[in-house]
Amino acid sequence: MPGVFAHMPSRPIQVLFAPDYRKGVPYQALLAEALARRGATVRFLQGYKRVLPLSRLLEDQECDILHLHWPEAYYARRGDGLDLFRTVRFPFDLHRAAQKAILVTTAHNFHAHDRGAEMLIGRNVRYANRKSRVVFAHSIGAKQKLVQAFDLDPLLVRVIPHGDLSVAMRPPVSQAEARHQLGLADGKLALMFGAVKPYKGLEDVIAWWKKAQPAVKLAIVGKPVSDEYATHLSRAIGDTPHILTRFEFLSDDALVLWLSAADAAISNYREILTSGAASLARSYGVPLILPRRLDTIELDEPTPYVRRFTDFLTDFRTELDAALSLPPDFAVAATWRDACNWDRIAELTMDGYRCAMGDGRCAA
Structure with a gap:
């Protein structure tokens, strides 16, 4: 040709x-x-x-x-x-x-x-x-x-x-206002958001949270791929007190509220070439934790706002704590938003x- x-x-x-x-x-x-x-x-x-x-x-x-x-x-x-x-x-x-x-x-x-x-x-x-x-x-x-x-x-x-997907959405609101609108209590909050599907490695994160019982709330929010998968995750979570789910479609306004409410975001894909969700968390200045194996996702590193862990047994807790020590900051992500x-x-x-x-x- x-x-x-x-x-x-x-x-x-x-x-x-x-x-x-x-x-x-x-x-x-x-x-x-x-x-x-x-x-x-x-x-x-x-x-x-x-x-x-x-x-x-x-x-x-x-x-x-x-x-x-x-x-x-x-x-x-x-x-x-x-x-x-x-x-x-x-x-x-x-x-x-x-x-x-x-x-x-x-x-x-x-x-x-x-x-x-x-x-x-x-x-x-x-x-x-x-x-x-x-x-x-x-x-x-x-x-x-x-x-x-x-x-x-x-x-x-x-x-x-x-x-940069954030240009299609509104800027963040204050964390206090976001949590008030979402009905969330005070305390550290880690967020997994977007379509709830098996390739996102949710079970591994849930298993770690149940065993480690950190003084951090894990929120899993988004629409599940099926009722069966939602039931599967709910059974895996059981009565774990520090994991909450909102299994529902996220409008753009609702997603902004969750990003505004979060102290950190977690991505644990099995395998992926890129991630709009990870890029969006980066655009909103929410500290992000993700596996080192996901070397196909580039987020303007090194930066303290992106934390990479090797596995859940060795350094996930360390990187989670490091991410939670940083305040989410929309303004600090301006350079990233401009680059993309x-x-x-x-x-x-x-x-x-x-x-x-x-x-x-x-x-x-």
Whole structure:
């Protein structure tokens, strides 16, 4: 395909985002708005086709760039697990789509979260990355993992920060006001927030809290992936006095209140390429504790506001205490927010598009 698209159109670049997940997180909307300020025309793939959804939908939606964000949307049903027929057909569907537009991918995940049918999903993730003219990764660590796992040319993988999600939300309120509105008592509070799913390693944190019984309240807040999983976690917690749960959908306003109320945040993903939740805690200046193994998440380190632990038996307690000794500070996170502002990210993304429309092997 090099040479076929090796030119820039005289009109604005037309970009089609797929899938449209704007209702879930603000990432795509913020990126699209910033790209529009750079002169790109950004639309979202719309419609539903049961068979070959990507390529068939593209027949009626012209674009220069097909920017694929979460490929699992085209071989899995959200919330219901795998769609076997789509999973098998996905490579052919994507191949046909790549004949109609230049394909670029943002590797938000290494694999689909909470996955099944490992061999088929692994094949599809590999194919999506290898079929793309440019792959965007959110960190150097993520790039290295993608290159190694999928045997990608390093020049095809471009590192772009995740982006500051806090701009879509209001600033924090005082801790006292947040706790009053949430009905929380005084005392130290550690927060795990967002969609409540197995890949987030909640059970390990719960087990440590039950055994160590720190004088710190652990709050697990967010909507569980299923009633069964909520029941599973509730049984694991039992009558532990220092763990509270709010298993419900978090509006942006509610999330700001929880971030304002917290003294620290905890992330314990099993495996992940990036984390909007971790980035959001960082943007709000909430001290964050996460495992050293998550070297794909970059948060402008070293900084005392990001604490890394090796495991729960050796140094988790030390890093938790260190995080709790710092006051949450929205102002101190201004440098981080500026480093991942959307205008900078849009410009880096446009550079990637220009590269894809050339020979696809630009210096990353």
